[in-house]
Amino acid sequence: MMEEYDRYSIDSIVEYATKLVGHTLREYVTVEQIADFHTRKGSYGNAVEEYYFKYRPNSDSRPDFSEVGLELKTTPVKKNSRGELVAKERLVFTMIDYEAVVNESFEESQFLKKARDVLLITYLSEPDKEPLDYVIEAVVRWGLPEEDLPQIKQDWETIVNKVRSGHAEDISGGDTLYLEAATKARTSKDRRSQPFSNVPAKPRAWALKSSYMTAVQRKAIDGMKLIPRTADEKNLELLELVSARFAPFFGMTEHELAERFELSRSKDLCARITRRILGVEDGDKIEEFEKAGIKAKTMRLRKTGRPKEAMSFPAFDYFDLLETGFDDSSFLGYLEQKYLFVIYREDAAGEYRLSDVCFWQMPEKDLDEARRCYEQMRENVRRGRADVSVGSRENRCCHVRPHGRNSQDTRPQPYGQSVVKKCFWLNQGYLQEEIARVLQS
Template identity: 60%
Template sequence: MDKNGLPYNPTKIESIVEYAGNLVGHTLREKTSAPELQSPKRRRGSFGNALEEYYFRYSPNSESAPDFPDAGLELKSTPVKHNKSGELVAKERLVLMQINYMTVVHETFETSHLLKKAKKILLISYVWEKDADPLDYKVEMAELWGLPEEDMPQFKIDWETVVSKVRAGHAEDISGSDTLYLEACTKAANSAVRTPQPYSNIEAKPRAWALKASYMTAAENKLREKRQAIARTEDENGLGLLALVRKRFKPYFGMTQEEPCRRFSIGMSGKNLPKDSCALVTKSILGVAKDAEIDEFAKAGIQPKTIRLKKNGRPKEAISFPPFDYFKLEKTPFEDSDFLGYLQQMWLLVIYREGCDGIYKLSDVTFWQMPERDIPEAQRCYEQMQTNVRRGHAEISVKATENRCCHVRPHARNARDTRPQPHGAPVVKKCFWLNASYMQKEIDGALGTDSHN
């Protein structure tokens, strides 16, 4: 027992971490005297508050100083959940600290409050279960952790991307899709709240620095999964991820899709290339084993995808997502939908352009994620199709002319490839698609932005 009556020494990191380890495999109900929750509305954040107050025995606060100031250690708790495959993944982003627009403009990344806050973190993850009392969430991990040194180049780019908008007087234009690992997430009691920014009279949404859920999944599963980082040469150490990927892909620009596959012996025994040929070529070009995950991609939630652009720059094919279940679509709000998850996916677009000879050749690569400003338009498409299903008209799709970003149409082998619906006869399988015209503008914009990086 510490002289302050604590069951650990708050000045020693080793003592704090060792004490935290006693929670692994247990719940707060088993290890503390935390009282029952007074209201279900208090459940969000209640695990973290109870962890601080009843296990570590200090009062929860929003101070900028570390939670264990004498040890220079920050405490962060984060939920994980089982996905459809039974694997543990991060349920949500990990919020690190509020962004102060008025002061962050005077910082550099190296001197930032963020870097000080995230230098040493006691990371405690617990398994979230729907409808379970937070006191009954089982603690899955308690580890000393900090932002990895190998990820600092990308963290710096992400930080500077956000701060540059504040310095330009455009904090209101910040979007989660601007960045890869670190994001400036909205942080307010409701969506109407606004706060001043230093170089504009337009008030902006309050935001906080956070690590994306995909990054947290990769960080927490580092020891559980086979993952391989991209080996960098000395002159590549300061490059951001996109610059590194483009540098590695550049020697292959001008090749047809089949040529890298032949070079790396990918799927050349059959007539058609395998569906995962883009991912396999990407791994081969980046020097990652074909049976391993790319560590940097896992952290940013990036998936490679081949895009063919016609001579006029318009995608040859619209981008499709997996067919949806009509029963699930009827009942699931957009905020909880698989469709929103697909839209929040970060893509490595491997771009092949059509030449004057009609042959498509590798021309560029870029990262893309649907900007936050377009999510409401996609939501409108989702809810329009949802209404069709609820009214017993699942056969009616949302046309590309009805929505700027996306539409619905069949995604089936033939007219007999159907799925049941709640209010009528089975209907041909359908899915959401991103409009080719929309993607043309987005790709043009992404490549234009990349050229200035």
């Protein structure tokens, strides 16, 4: 069968791809079914390559349409509980060759060659449909935005420097903001050699985080704003930019900052101050934070460095807790999120003054401890004892306690009378240790 597009013309390739918008793959190909992507990752993308563009999928390090330097990527979106379209998964580009990557620069890296010019096909993944019947939502020619390159370069160098130091086994998703080294092991025991250590490391691939891809999909939504940058700030990575914005205000109290930005007193005053310092208005989504999945959190530290309060998460549903394992839980999602801690420290007079900012995400080494807290509370619910919590002395990282308005603010449990609403909290002592660790590093 003759090709219906010219591989030597980007315009022809893009025009051919846009025919898919609003349609399903089944309408254009003769194959009856494709492999379930739950059992074989990449099967949908492979089907688009093989049956629509009519070229055999391969592991070539060059872009898919090598004649014009264009990479083809398919990426799924799903509807969240609010009916919004969000990225279903990260966007994977190419495997990391530990032996070769240590000799690359970011500008000449295999990742950048793949991500510089991308034909991005977005489809809506729906659980009650066969993959061939997923609707293609959008087709765009896309590349890494210039304003994101400083942060993506920083992420790339953070990962590569771990390989160069002989510690590829310590790479973690929490190390970076936009770009990550996603695990791609076929089994839990799958490992690869690294050049400067005898310790084997998990196989990993270059990937843009799902939070980043959600922001890409929402780029056209009104209200998402980039942090405005001066010419001197153009090449700063995100933490450097945020730190530079906050530094002039260190030492000021909440009241002084409210007067400085002409803000009235309100429950969310500190959050509004944070937005003003960053140069965005109330109600605007901060594009950089959306891409990195960052949530700003005000932390008030006493003179000792101990947080004034533990850090809470939304109240959980007792039925959901019983039915959902830790790996699929909202709690794990909160822990894997990255936070911007805006820190106010208590002075000798008892006033809280803006003192530091830092990014924090629970280290992977602590997730097992959080899992233990989750499973302990889950077992309490299973025994019909949802009234029994997990105390802060029982777990180094987390605990469970009420999160309702009062004792009458309850929720039903599977095996017993309704119980006051509860949620998971991060321990004050744990937060004190983690904030000190991050600031020292």
